[in-house]
Amino acid sequence: KAGVTQTPRYLIKTRGQQVTLSCSPISGHRSVSWYQQTPGQGLQFLFEYFSETQRNKGNFPGRFSGRQFSNSRSEMNVSTLELGDSALYLCASMVGSYNEQFFGPGTRLTVL
């Protein structure tokens, strides 16, 4: 069974630009969560989508948004990029509850 895939793996943007990251969950998994990982803050929850609906949201500004498609694939968008948005963005999928979340390898975003 294929794992969680994320594209692209690396991304370099400049301040003010916007970026879209993609995540394909494990087949059959309907929940997709997004996390931001930085050395200082660790893993911080961005949002979770389940069956195309945002089910949960973390404490991030509105510049961070996401969506989920009918095939459970999810995208995350960050608008008006800031230097502080440089991070590893992780996507995780699960069947239903948080008994086991499977993480993708992440997208490394660098904002210059």
Next chain:
Amino acid sequence: QQQVKQSPQSLIVQKGGISIINCAYENTAFDYFPWYQQFPGKGPALLIAIRPDVSEKKEGRFTISFNKSAKQFSLHIMDSQPGDSATYFCAARGTQGGSEKLVFGKGTKLTVNP
């Protein structure tokens, strides 16, 4: 605010030694406590998990000890090996605003010297 505090930030252990990572939480409603292991360039992977009705869970060289009254739990890695060198995250599952959420500690970078 739901928080999980993890210590130490970094840990260096000799091969064959015991690695111990500690976590503390505040929310007594947390009902599931997983540990994740992350290697460089990879996403975190579930290592072992425990529920609050159990005081200890062991899987191979990895053991979680859980102290409900103290609101603390810890990961013990016995006979630590260089291949265990990774970043470890503790986490706790809770409900906020009617939805479940995993809250993570900030991670511990473990280095096992040969």
